[in-house]
Amino acid sequence: MFRISLNNLIKRQIHGNAEIIEKCKEIINRNPRNLERLRIARKPIGYALDTREITFWHKLEIYATQRNVITEIHHFENGPIIRVSSMEWGIKKQLFSTKDTIAYKFVGRVLAQRCLESGISEIYVNDSIIVGSKVQLLLDTLSECGICLKEPERYKVPKPGILVHPEKPWETYE
Numbered sequence: 001m002f003r004i005s006l007n008n009l010i011k012r013q014i015h016g017n018a019e020i021i022e023k024c025k026e027i028i029n030r031n032p033r034n035l036e037r038l039r040i041a042r043k044p045i046g047y048a049l050d051t052r053e054i055t056f057w058h059k060l061e062i063y064a065t066q067r068n069v070i071t072e073i074h075h076f077e078n079g080p081i082i083r084v085s086s087m088e089w090g091i092k093k094q095l096f097s098t099k100d101t102i103a104y105k106f107v108g109r110v111l112a113q114r115c116l117e118s119g120i121s122e123i124y125v126n127d128s129i130i131v132g133s134k135v136q137l138l139l140d141t142l143s144e145c146g147i148c149l150k151e152p153e154r155y156k157v158p159k160p161g162i163l164v165h166p167e168k169p170w171e172t173y174e
Helices: 002-013 018-023 101-118 133-144
Strands: 058-064 069-075 079-085
Touching: 058 133, 069 101, 079 101, 101 133
Parallel strands: none
Antiparallel strands: 058 069, 069 079
16 A cells, blocks of 8 residues: 555656746856857957966866876966865875876876866967977877867857858857
């Protein structure tokens, strides 16, 4: 008797979202990063006399100390979002040295995994951080693991009278 009523109760609570979607009149986007994925979010350009280094959503920063390698992904508003360092216990236990080329490659692989887990697939890389073969190895590892090292351009609404319209990033063609 108790099992039958419990099964009926569970079946009554399970339902699809079709009724809710049909009655929906307004959608509220609670994911602030969604506009960046659609390429319609604002990219800061700075002031007129500033150098144009701020035009990014996510930027790669690499800090090399005397003993360790630290990489961070910076958001233009919120600061560092993802941080990977060869000082972390789990990474340090896998490495012979926390400063050699294998450390750079391993840190790049862990950073790529954390970026993909958090939904970041494109990052901006400043050309001035590429100073040696170790940093180039880290960047090659990031690109091998599926991270695009160039952010897409911001979508701008075409003005009337322009014949060529850019492809909209939210439309899919299969």
